[in-house]
Amino acid sequence: xxxxxxxxxxxxxxxxxxxxxxxxxxxxxxxxxxxxxxxxxxxxxxxxxxxxxxxxxxxxxxxxxxxxxxxxxxxxxxxxxxxxxxxxxxxxxxxxxxxxxxxxxxxxxxxxxxxxxxxxxxxxxxxxxxxxxxxxxxxxxxxxxxxxxxxxxxxxxxxxxxxxxxxxxxxxxxxxxxxxxxxxxxxxxxxxxxxxxxxxxxxxxxxxxxxxxxxxxxxxxxxxxxxxxxxxxxxxxxxxxxxxxxxxxxxxxxxxxxxxxxxxxxxxxxxxxxxxxxxxxxxxxxxxxxxxxxxxxxxxxxxxxxxxxxxxxxxxxxxxxxxxxxxxxxxxxxxxxxxxxxxxxxxxxxxxxxxxxxxxxxxxxxxxxxxxxxxxxxxxxxxxxxxxxxxxxxxxxxxxxxxxxxxxxxxxxxxxxxxxxxxxxxxxxxxxxxx
Amino acid sequence: xxxxxxxxxxxxxxxxxxxxxxxxxxxxxxxxxxxxxxxxxxxxxxxxxxxxxxxxxxxxxxxxxxxxxxxxxxxxxxxxxxxxxxxxxxxxxxxxxx
Numbered sequence: 001x002x003x004x005x006x007x008x009x010x011x012x013x014x015x016x017x018x019x020x021x022x023x024x025x026x027x028x029x030x031x032x033x034x035x036x037x038x039x040x041x042x043x044x045x046x047x048x049x050x051x052x053x054x055x056x057x058x059x060x061x062x063x064x065x066x067x068x069x070x071x072x073x074x075x076x077x078x079x080x081x082x083x084x085x086x087x088x089x090x091x092x093x094x095x096x097x098x099x100x101x102x103x104x105x106x107x108x109x110x111x112x113x114x115x116x117x118x119x120x121x122x123x124x125x126x127x128x129x130x131x132x133x134x135x136x137x138x139x140x141x142x143x144x145x146x147x148x149x150x151x152x153x154x155x156x157x158x159x160x161x162x163x164x165x166x167x168x169x170x171x172x173x174x175x176x177x178x179x180x181x182x183x184x185x186x187x188x189x190x191x192x193x194x195x196x197x198x199x200x201x202x203x204x205x206x207x208x209x210x211x212x213x214x215x216x217x218x219x220x221x222x223x224x225x226x227x228x229x230x231x232x233x234x235x236x237x238x239x240x241x242x243x244x245x246x247x248x249x250x251x252x253x254x255x256x257x258x259x260x261x262x263x264x265x266x267x268x269x270x271x272x273x274x275x276x277x278x279x280x281x282x283x284x285x286x287x288x289x290x291x292x293x294x295x296x297x298x299x300x301x302x303x304x305x306x307x308x309x310x311x312x313x314x315x316x317x318x319x320x321x322x323x324x325x326x327x328x329x330x331x332x333x334x335x336x337x338x339x340x341x342x343x344x345x346x347x348x349x350x351x352x353x354x355x356x357x358x359x360x361x362x363x364x365x366x367x368x369x370x371x372x373x374x375x376x377x378x379x380x381x382x383x384x385x386x387x388x389x390x391x392x393x394x395x396x397x398x399x400x401x402x403x404x405x406x407x408x409x410x411x412x413x414x415x416x417x418x419x420x421x422x423x424x425x426x427x428x429x430x431x432x433x434x435x
Numbered sequence: 436x437x438x439x440x441x442x443x444x445x446x447x448x449x450x451x452x453x454x455x456x457x458x459x460x461x462x463x464x465x466x467x468x469x470x471x472x473x474x475x476x477x478x479x480x481x482x483x484x485x486x487x488x489x490x491x492x493x494x495x496x497x498x499x500x501x502x503x504x505x506x507x508x509x510x511x512x513x514x515x516x517x518x519x520x521x522x523x524x525x526x527x528x529x530x531x532x533x
Contacts, residue, residue, distance in 0.1 A: 036521055036522070036524050037525070038529055041533060042530055042533070043503065043527075043528070043530065044530070044533045045533045046533065106532045108530050108531055108532050108533035127524070129524040130521050132520075148523050148524055149524070165505070166505030166508060178509065178513060180509070181509050181510055186480070186482065186504060186506045191532045244480070244509050244510065247479070247480045247506075248476050248510060252479070253442070253480070254480070255444050255482060255484075259442045276450055277450055277531070278451060278530065278533075279447035279448060279502070280451075280530060280533060281482035281504040281506070282504055283504055
């Protein structure tokens, strides 16, 4: 056993764990961070988009040396059927600002940099160390962790569980349940390398400008899911994810889905001639507000993906992770400053503070969206995209048919596919869940 | 099932870096005579195609190409079909980009 006792042990070095470890160390606490990868970032997978505001709260001058790819000036939403896409694009020169709001990043590189900041703040970071279980006393209070190293048990006043979406420790200690197949999505991703100029030409970008495409429709074969294409400096992150329960139900393969997405006529020209250098897969929490587990207890708090904190509608996860990690650390610091013990009663402060933040407020706003999207996946991801595509083509194709008749055809196709009550019902349910 | 070209997952895994912990598989399939529906699901749902049928119709796993996503844990751990742990520190997939 390592005799040294720490104020806090942080398990995991992703966005949430790094935010927590950094904040704790900045406040002067004695922190040990444990990471199973060979370095912080080597096990972490994300699209990835970085949200500047949440990082600024931790490292105000991060733009000076963080490995950022491109700042986003354009977002494209695509509704796809098998041969077409209907797009909503937003591009603004306002995003070419002195301190841009969103960036694409490459997680393995970004997290390595983030981890360096954690070390500089004074935390001890131990990599290549897998935490195997939580150490608990006779009353079930968490008093530390056990690792796969020989002198495995290490003690601390509080353990911050930042172990990711597939965190084992909390489940093994019965602090929370294993994620259910209908509450997590499986996403697969490839990194496609191309010369910088080619990427800029294909996506209409200049210098370090970036753009992202979020795509939904028949690409997910009737499952609840989305595809994405993010422009980095010299590569494109391209992937697709669907609910695990839907993979289970349909027997679709994740790589088959990815391959079909890549061969779509709207996508293939964007990655033509690229060299693939990595294939990754990762789970994404999709259950929203209703899937959030118990967030704190005797001697522990849980943050980030491990707490299922992900906004599936806005595709935001890493900022919720960073914010929850920071807030948990601030709560721990306050308890510590009062010289109070790290009991559940005192650590409840973390939840109180998180409830007041955008993290829980946003998730609460969309609390009914996951259920709606998951139960109506056929309509939202198959029927409507096909209807919209046909309507657009009917609108644009000039063939001598009077416009009145064209409109009638489009109108009838919607009624036939979903019926009046179905259309109004979907609109009503969507509006109510969005509110 | 479909006429689309089959995707070779092995080729995709070839892009990745791994440090294989020989003899210490981090996922174990419970011995069985007939596989459960959950285990059969993994033949298709595993993104690294680690799960395969042997000639006796049993589901086997080879973890060398595992990308540690946890999908099989979500589907199969609850029924007791598999035991899932993380690889020892430093072992397993080593993402260059992530």
